[in-house]
Amino acid sequence: MKNKINLFLVEYAINALLRRGWKHFFIVSIFTFLIFLLSSILFISDAIKLELNSTLNLLPEITLQRFVGGKQSDVPIERMDALLDIEGVSRAIPRVWGYYYFKPAGVNFSVVGIDAYEPQYKEALQSIVDTVDVKALENKHGMIVGEGVKKVLSENYYKDFFNFVTNDGRWEKVHIAGVFHSAISLEANDMILLPKKIAYEIFGMDSNHATDIVVKVSNPKEIPMVVSKINLLYPDMRTITKDDIRVSYQNIFDYKSGFFLSLFVVSAFTFFIIVYDKLSGLSAEEKKEIGILKAVGWSMDDIIKEKFYESFILSVCAFILGLCISLFFVYGLHAPLLRDIFIGYSNLKPSFDLPFSVDGGMLSLLFLLSVPIYIGATLIPTWRASILDADEVMR
Amino acid sequence: MIVLKDIRKVYATPSEEVIALDHVSLHIKAGQFCVLKGASGSGKSTILSLIAGLSKPNSGEVIVDGKQISKLPDTFSANFRRAHIGFIFQKFHLIPTLSVKENIIVPLIPENLTQEHMEERAQSAMEKFSIAHKASSIVKYLSGGEQQRVAIARALVNQPKIILADEPTANLDAKLSLELIAIFEMLKSEGVSIIVATHDPLFFELACVDSLIEMKNGAIIA
Amino acid sequence: MTMTPEIIALLMLDALFLFFAIIAFVLSVRIFVKWNRHATTPVQYALEKQSYLVSVVIKYIFVLKIPLFLFFIFTCDKLSNIITGAMCAAGVVNSVEFGLYLTLFKIINLYLFGFWLIVNRADMQEEKLPFTKLKFLLFSLFFFPLVAEIGLEISFFASLNISKIVSCCGTLFSAASTSYLALLFSVDSTVIVGIFYFFAALVGVAYFLKNRLVFIFANGMFAIFAIISLIVFFSTYVYELPTHNCPFCLLQKEYYGIGYLMYSTLFIGTFFGMCGGILEELTRRSDVSFFTISIIFDGLYCVIVTLYPVVYYLNNGVWL
Numbered sequence: 001m002k003n004k005i006n007l008f009l010v011e012y013a014i015n016a017l018l019r020r021g022w023k024h025f026f027i028v029s030i031f032t033f034l035i036f037l038l039s040s041i042l043f044i045s046d047a048i049k050l051e052l053n054s055t056l057n058l059l060p061e062i063t064l065q066r067f068v069g070g071k072q073s074d075v076p077i078e079r080m081d082a083l084l085d086i087e088g089v090s091r092a093i094p095r096v097w098g099y100y101y102f103k104p105a106g107v108n109f110s111v112v113g114i115d116a117y118e119p120q121y122k123e124a125l126q127s128i129v130d131t132v133d134v135k136a137l138e139n140k141h142g143m144i145v146g147e148g149v150k151k152v153l154s155e156n157y158y159k160d161f162f163n164f165v166t167n168d169g170r171w172e173k174v175h176i177a178g179v180f181h182s183a184i185s186l187e188a189n190d191m192i193l194l195p196k197k198i199a200y201e202i203f204g205m206d207s208n209h210a211t212d213i214v215v216k217v218s219n220p221k222e223i224p225m226v227v228s229k230i231n232l233l234y235p236d237m238r239t240i241t242k243d244d245i246r247v248s249y250q251n252i253f254d255y256k257s258g259f260f261l262s263l264f265v266v267s268a269f270t271f272f273i274i275v276y277d278k279l280s281g282l283s284a285e286e287k288k289e290i291g292i293l294k295a296v297g298w299s300m301d302d303i304i305k306e307k308f309y310e311s312f313i314l315s316v317c318a319f320i321l322g323l324c325i326s327l328f329f330v331y332g333l334h335a336p337l338l339r340d341i342f343i344g345y346s347n348l349k350p351s352f353d354l355p356f357s358v359d360g361g362m363l364s365l366l367f368l369l370s371v372p373i374y375i376g377a378t379l380i381p382t383w384r385a386s387i388l389d390a391d392e393v394m395r
Numbered sequence: 396m397i398v399l400k401d402i403r404k405v406y407a408t409p410s411e412e413v414i415a416l417d418h419v420s421l422h423i424k425a426g427q428f429c430v431l432k433g434a435s436g437s438g439k440s441t442i443l444s445l446i447a448g449l450s451k452p453n454s455g456e457v458i459v460d461g462k463q464i465s466k467l468p469d470t471f472s473a474n475f476r477r478a479h480i481g482f483i484f485q486k487f488h489l490i491p492t493l494s495v496k497e498n499i500i501v502p503l504i505p506e507n508l509t510q511e512h513m514e515e516r517a518q519s520a521m522e523k524f525s526i527a528h529k530a531s532s533i534v535k536y537l538s539g540g541e542q543q544r545v546a547i548a549r550a551l552v553n554q555p556k557i558i559l560a561d562e563p564t565a566n567l568d569a570k571l572s573l574e575l576i577a578i579f580e581m582l583k584s585e586g587v588s589i590i591v592a593t594h595d596p597l598f599f600e601l602a603c604v605d606s607l608i609e610m611k612n613g614a615i616i617a
Numbered sequence: 618m619t620m621t622p623e624i625i626a627l628l629m630l631d632a633l634f635l636f637f638a639i640i641a642f643v644l645s646v647r648i649f650v651k652w653n654r655h656a657t658t659p660v661q662y663a664l665e666k667q668s669y670l671v672s673v674v675i676k677y678i679f680v681l682k683i684p685l686f687l688f689f690i691f692t693c694d695k696l697s698n699i700i701t702g703a704m705c706a707a708g709v710v711n712s713v714e715f716g717l718y719l720t721l722f723k724i725i726n727l728y729l730f731g732f733w734l735i736v737n738r739a740d741m742q743e744e745k746l747p748f749t750k751l752k753f754l755l756f757s758l759f760f761f762p763l764v765a766e767i768g769l770e771i772s773f774f775a776s777l778n779i780s781k782i783v784s785c786c787g788t789l790f791s792a793a794s795t796s797y798l799a800l801l802f803s804v805d806s807t808v809i810v811g812i813f814y815f816f817a818a819l820v821g822v823a824y825f826l827k828n829r830l831v832f833i834f835a836n837g838m839f840a841i842f843a844i845i846s847l848i849v850f851f852s853t854y855v856y857e858l859p860t861h862n863c864p865f866c867l868l869q870k871e872y873y874g875i876g877y878l879m880y881s882t883l884f885i886g887t888f889f890g891m892c893g894g895i896l897e898e899l900t901r902r903s904d905v906s907f908f909t910i911s912i913i914f915d916g917l918y919c920v921i922v923t924l925y926p927v928v929y930y931l932n933n934g935v936w937l
């Protein structure tokens with residue numbers, strides 16, 4: 001209130017920091033590095049979560065898979081009618097899709113079959129499909145591919161067609177009719193869209209079967225009821241709801257970032273000790289300075305304040321520095337190395353952009369995880385310095 | 396006016412207890428020039444730091460200008476020190492990596508003055524001791540005489556009523572010592588009390604010295 | 618047990634606080650027992666020095682506690698995305714039986730620590746350090762609610778269960794609620810709003826009459842009824858929904874985080890009103906600035922909450 005900040009004291013503190021730059025250099029670099037690591041990890045995991053959530057929101061309410069003898073197998077399409085009869089189900093869509101392993105690059109493509117007359121199970125896909133003429137695609141025997149796929153294929157000299165090896169060992173030559181971009185890049189990147197007919201051939205599937213069925217329920221509250229009805233009707237079908245997927249994703253990411261955070265807690269503790277130790281050892285010159293300050297009329301309070309300003313300025317600078325480096329690393333360089341740990345899917349996946357997801361909450365989290373710990377570590381050394389006997393300087 | 400009443404000061408070292416002052420009483424009137432002399436270890440510095448409130452007695456009272464300084468809490472004794480006492484040390488005790496001006500304003504910092512006020516006080520102190528032309532030079536590159544003037548300017552920047560000097564001439568040659576004494580004389584004429592702890596015989600025959608106190612083994616003998 | 622980064626941050630700082638609080642507690646008890654202002658013993662000098670460590674530590678804890686309180690609510694708010702059924706912090710806080718007590722302890726501790734700091738300040742302003750014994754006694758006592766808070770917080774996060782379905786604020790803050798909160802809704806909201814403005818007016822009157830005790834009392838009641846009236850009446854105008862009575866949703870982005878402003882003004886106003894008043898009672902010296910700050914922030918709070926219904930009425934021509 002009345003005691004406004006003493007700018008001369010702040011100036012003195014900055015000056016003291018500059019004078020003893022070498023002493024702080026070590027601490028500041030470790031601290032900056034810790035903050036950099038911490039914020040990078042949190043930025044990445046948050047960005048992925050955001051990406052996943054936006055993907056998840058577009059997902060169908062219920063996915064039905066058929067299991068025979070514990071293995072997933074194709075679903076007969078005639079089951080559709082019974083499903084549509086269930087009250088609350090607004091739509092059921094059979095899907096034909098699968099992964100295609102492309103050996104030369106060691107990556108998996110997701111191959112999705114599309115149909116001219118059938119609506120797609122989600123909007124993003126629909127919007128891609130809307131831009132192409134599926135009939136023409138069928139006639140041309142062509143496909144459209146995600147950007148990542150295009151890149152991998154052209155690296156392997158497939159410029160305008162690709163030879164799929166079908167289930168029974170034949171070659172199926174398909175033209176690349178187009179490339180699509182997508183806002184939800186996380187999964188669209190490795191996707192190949194082609195007419196259902198070709199998909200059936202590549203996977204060697206019966207054309208009256210589907211890989212799985214997605215069910216739309218208009219009222220989310222009815223989902224549990226619909227699920228129980230389906231289970232009763234088809235005991236061999238497994239129902240996966242959007243919530244199941246959401247929770248399992250959440251768990252994976254919380255597990256991964258939890259692992260890093262516990263590492264962080266350990267390093268923060270170590271750091272606390274290092275700072276404590278480093279600041280506790282005052283050189284003769286520093287002791288003398290404190291003695292002089294006291295002799296010319298500084299109180300313990302003044303010295304504590306000055307030291308506090310020192311550590312506050314230092315830690316905030318390190319914080320900002322670490323944050324900036326990490327922002328650049330994650331959003332500028334797309335987080336090489338670190339990102340792989342989090343994503344760890346096929347080699348294709350990592351090429352998506354991390355959506356920017358830094359907000360006030362995130363910044364305050366990072367701040368609270370770092371600066372108070374540094375300042376906490378300086379409290380006791382600061383106090384120790386302030387109680388030094390001034391008559392040391394008399395000798 | 397400075398009064399020491401029956402002061403005992405014991406330093407506890409790990410090995411033994413050193414009795415630095417043993418029932419010392421002292422009375423120095425305002426405006427006096429007082430010299431403390433005595434062998435090394437006789438307790439001169441200890442008396443100065445007690446008067447300044449930098450250390451506290453084990454028993455007895457230290458009263459400076461009517462204030463019982465030994466009983467004051469730290470903030471108050473610091474304020475008192477800042478307002479009333481200027482220190483001049485044996486080795487100048489400047490902060491070597493700061494400039495002349497920065498050294499001189501150090502005692503003013505806790506006051507939280509305005510910028511102009513601060514400038515003005517620093518400027519007048521520097522001019523008084525003719526060091527203003529070196530205002531932004533780093534102290535450790537100055538000559539001994541210049542450093543001494545900076546130390547004096549710093550001690551006087553708050554216009555204290557009491558000057559405490561601990562071996563002020565120990566590192567000075569004869570010419571500079573005489574200059575310092577001249578400054579003390581000038582200050583005395585301005586009504587400032589001066590207490591000097593020294594071995595330097597130069598101080599013993601000065602006409603301006605009002606009292607010469609001799610110490611031995613923590614007691615006053617003359 | 619869920620480990621989000623926010624929870625780890627809170628727990629880590631809790632551990633730090635506990636560590637420092639224990640040091641401060643031990644020193645406080647020692648200082649309280651052995652303090653003798655007239656002694657010239659080395660022990661007394663050492664105690665004087667240690668008293669600085671205690672105040673440094675308490676300042677550190679308090680200064681962090683204020684943003685951490687908001688951060689705690691923010692964390693709960695964020696958790697409400699994961700926990701089924703919870704729409705805002707209220708649901709998360711209430712998903713554990715003692716969640717509300719934890720919040721209560723957090724608020725009380727803010728007042729207690731703030732009070733300690735102004736006592737400390739008053740103490741240091743006098744040569745005789747008249748309140749030193751008192752302030753260290755106070756901290757020896759305040760230590761326990763702090764430990765309780767930290768303990769509650771740790772067990773709160775330990776017993777949070779994401780798969781458990783909790784109620785949202787809609788049912789918690791309504792007459793249908795099973796808790797004592799329902800009691801609030803059985804009283805007519807105009808009565809509560811009336812009481813709120815009555816105490817607001819009383820604060821004003823006490824200020825002009827310079828009656829300290831009335832001022833303290835009025836501020837205390839003002840704080841309580843401000844919260845109650847906020848829940849039963851004012852919040853509905855913020856949400857523009859007659860059935861939404863949550864004191865936590867105010868903090869969300871949709872409402873421009875107006876809650877942060879409301880709660881900070883309310884806290885500052887009532888803190889200086891009560892604690893400042895009690896301090897003046899102690900020092901027997903009046904420090905007009907405390908009461909002035911208090912009346913300004915109390916007033917500000919009143920203006921903010923009053924504006925919501927008034928603006929609503931002006932726009933729509935009806936009351937909710």
Ligand SMILES: Nc1ncnc2c1ncn2[C@@H]1O[C@H](COP(=O)(O)OP(=O)(O)OP(=O)(O)O)[C@@H](O)[C@H]1O
Nearest residue numbers: 406407408413415434435436437438439440441442
């Ligand atoms: N901090 C301390 N711890 C232990 N003993 C001390 C301390 N300060 C001073 N002493 C002892 O107290 C005695 C008086 O010291 P003091 O510094 O007052 O002597 P002095 O008269 O100033 O000597 P000199 O002329 O050498 O400066 C000495 O024996 C010294 O060893």
Ligand SMILES: [Mg+2]
Nearest residue numbers: 394439440561
């Ligand atoms: Mg000496």
